[in-house]
Amino acid sequence: MTFEEKIYEVLRKVPRGKVTTYKNLAEKIGSKAYRAVGQAMRNNPFAPEVPCHRVVRSDGRVGGFMGKTTGKEIQKKIEMLTSEGVEIIDGKVADFSLRCF
DNA sequence: GAGTCATTCGTTG
DNA sequence: CAACGAATGACTC
Numbered sequence: 001m002t003f004e005e006k007i008y009e010v011l012r013k014v015p016r017g018k019v020t021t022y023k024n025l026a027e028k029i030g031s032k033a034y035r036a037v038g039q040a041m042r043n044n045p046f047a048p049e050v051p052c053h054r055v056v057r058s059d060g061r062v063g064g065f066m067g068k069t070t071g072k073e074i075q076k077k078i079e080m081l082t083s084e085g086v087e088i089i090d091g092k093v094a095d096f097s098l099r100c101f
Numbered sequence: 102g103a104g105t106c107a108t109t110c111g112t113t114g
Numbered sequence: 115c116a117a118c119g120a121a122t123g124a125c126t127c
Contacts, residue, residue, distance in 0.1 A: 003123055022108055026122090033122035038107040043125075057108070064107020105126080114117085 003031060004040035008050045017085035019093055020101040021058050038064060053077035054086070060096030062088065 006029040014020050022037040041052035042064075057063045065077055078088045087094035 023110095026108090031122075032109085033124090034108040034110095035106065035121080036108095036123035039105090039122095039124055042107055052107080055107085062107090103127090106124100109121090111120085112118090114115105 007037050007040045008046055011050050014054055014101045018099050018101045019054050019056050019086055021056055023058050053081055056093055060092045062091050
């Protein structure tokens with residue numbers, strides 16, 4: 001079980017309609033490698049079980065989903081979040097503090 | 102073996 | 115108040 005595997009396990013526990021942050025995940029597994037968390041998301045060996053789109057920055061920003069990485073397909077994830085009940089406004093999570101797992 | 106990456110915190114100007 | 119650099123862990127070349 002590697003560090004990233006733990007990330008998937010914790011992220012997997014996040015209920016639908018809620019979001020979490022890289023920092024929160026890293027702290028939950030007992031590490032401060034926030035960046036490593038993003039790495040795990042980038043790999044995303046678990047497609048639907050580990051919703052990387054449910055993970056956002058500490059500021060509530062979606063992070064590397066928009067404007068970075070591939071570019072367009074990312075926006076589809078935003079719509080998926082909205083469909084789940086997570087509103088994304090200006091690339092940020094609405095009521096992020098309330099939805100933070 | 103070295104470099105990269107979807108972040109966050111701490112210090113300096 | 116704003117900007118830059120450092121740290122962390124796995125993956126790829």
